[in-house]
Amino acid sequence: MKGSNLRMLTVTLLCGALVVGFSAGWLVQSSSWLDRLSAPIASKQTIDPNVAFLIKKLKSTDGVERAAAAKTLGNMGESAKPAIPDLVALLHPSDPSIDDVLIRSSTLSALRAMGESAKPAIPLLMPLLQDSNPDVRRYAILALRDMGESAKSAAPKLILLLEDSDQSVRASASYALGNMGELAKPAIPKLISLLQDSNPDVRRYAAYTLGRMGESAQSAIPKLISLLQDSNPDVGGTAAESLGNMGESAKSTIPLLTQLLQDPNPSMRQSAVVALGSMGELAKPTIPQLKQLLQDSNPSVRSEAEFSLIIVGESPKSAITQLIPQLKDSDPYIRNRSAAALAKLGYKP
Numbered sequence: 001m002k003g004s005n006l007r008m009l010t011v012t013l014l015c016g017a018l019v020v021g022f023s024a025g026w027l028v029q030s031s032s033w034l035d036r037l038s039a040p041i042a043s044k045q046t047i048d049p050n051v052a053f054l055i056k057k058l059k060s061t062d063g064v065e066r067a068a069a070a071k072t073l074g075n076m077g078e079s080a081k082p083a084i085p086d087l088v089a090l091l092h093p094s095d096p097s098i099d100d101v102l103i104r105s106s107t108l109s110a111l112r113a114m115g116e117s118a119k120p121a122i123p124l125l126m127p128l129l130q131d132s133n134p135d136v137r138r139y140a141i142l143a144l145r146d147m148g149e150s151a152k153s154a155a156p157k158l159i160l161l162l163e164d165s166d167q168s169v170r171a172s173a174s175y176a177l178g179n180m181g182e183l184a185k186p187a188i189p190k191l192i193s194l195l196q197d198s199n200p201d202v203r204r205y206a207a208y209t210l211g212r213m214g215e216s217a218q219s220a221i222p223k224l225i226s227l228l229q230d231s232n233p234d235v236g237g238t239a240a241e242s243l244g245n246m247g248e249s250a251k252s253t254i255p256l257l258t259q260l261l262q263d264p265n266p267s268m269r270q271s272a273v274v275a276l277g278s279m280g281e282l283a284k285p286t287i288p289q290l291k292q293l294l295q296d297s298n299p300s301v302r303s304e305a306e307f308s309l310i311i312v313g314e315s316p317k318s319a320i321t322q323l324i325p326q327l328k329d330s331d332p333y334i335r336n337r338s339a340a341a342l343a344k345l346g347y348k349p
Contacts, residue, residue, distance in 0.1 A: 048079045058086045066090065067106035074110025081117050088121045091128060101133050108139035112146050119150040129157045134166035141169065145176035155183035162190045170194065171201040178209035188217050195223040195239075200232040207235065211242025218249035225253060228260065237271030244275025251282050261289050266298035273301060277308030284313050294322055299331040306341055320347050 047055075054076075057069035070087060073080040090107045111118040111125070121143075128140035141158065144151040158180070161173035174194060177184040187209075194206035207227060210217040220242075227239035240257060243250045260272035273293060276283040290312065293305035306326065310319055319341075326338035 047082045048076070051076065051080050051083055054080075055083050055086050058083070058090060063100045063103055067100075067103045070103065070106040070110045072110075074113035077114065078117050080110075080114060084111070084114070084118055084121055087111060087118075088124050091121075091124060101135055104128075104133075105135050105139050108136070108143045112139070112143035115146050116148040116150065118143070119147050122147060122151055122153070126154060126157065129154070129161060134164075134169050137161070137164070137166070137169050138172045141172040141176050145172075145179050148179075152180050152183050155180040155187075159184075159187045159190065162187060162194060167197070167199040167202055170197065171199065171205050174202060174205035174209055178205070178212040184209065185213065185216055188213065188219065191217075192220045192223055195220070195227055200230075200235050203227065203230065204232070204235045204238045207238045207242050211238070211245040214245050215247055215249045218246055221246065221250055221253070225256065228256060233265045233267050237267050240268070240271040240275045241278070244278035247279060248282065251279070254279065254283055254286065257283075258286050258289055261286075261293060266296075266301055269293065269296065269298070270301045270304050273304040273308050277304070277311045280311055281313045283308075287312060291322060294326070299329070299334050302326070302329075303334050303337045306338060310341055323347075 051073065054069045054073050058066055058073075060066050060069070070090060073083045073087065087107050087110055090103055108125075108128070111121050125140050125144055128136055129144075131137050131140065141161065144154045144158075155177065158173045158177050161169055162177075164170050164173065174191060177187050177191070191206045191210050194202050195210075197203050197206070207224060210220045210224065224239045224243050228236050228243075230236040230239065240260060243253045243257065254276070257272045257275050260268055261276075263269050263272065273290065276286050276290065287309065290305050290309050293301055294309075296302045296305065306323055309322065323338050323342050324347075326334055327342075329335050329338070
């Protein structure tokens, strides 16, 4: 096993041990562990004792221990907010000789897990978008994406990263821009060019973000149509759903999407159903084909067909007739979704 992989495995195992210890209560209750906490930290009654313990561990001389503490804090959500300053400190070590990609990546993962709670860290995350290590750039992108409205100022830098030499960075930047609203519109030309990227994740996330932009990205429709035949079904499915989000502008693609309802791959059929459902009344001519999928062998396809039929505009009486048998489906997910759909239609058994 390579050294980097072994260290990551050690971090994962240590995180698990910390979680078990917190659950059992032995970490913060043991005097031998508490003695290692500084008096000022221990005296802050507003801080969760487990968080205080982990803040101390962020200053450990052991890199794996620091990384594990960071990742564990990320899993603690809102209660870990007091640790944000200490987490940010790990991103910009005062001594370059102790820089550690594993520690910084784990810290960025923690800040990402905290979502909007970590928004005070945004100014210090921005420089990491130009870090020399692609893993650090990628984690910084994803952390910013999950910080909500406050991180939208990162959009211009994310657009530049669409041309990054690392494919995982290009994919992450494409994905993150899908959360940036109007500020991502200048990225449309670059995103369209990425629909032909050699990496399937890049193509998929570029298609995803273009779909999030709706009719504003209608210039992407020809390229998205080409992606329906992509060798990777996840890419083709995402392209289909993105076309569905473009409404009237993509009305001409309804026949193509209808053909995909018969695709041998269930994920493609499901994506085609979702796309037609997103088009609403524009997809009314596809109601007969959607009805056929209520008997599909795949439960996810059947479930999406039920809801798309309602969205597309099937009459309530006819939809109820189709949905009632699904209440006895062997799959509990299908039964629950059918019951919810019937409730929306006002059906009372």
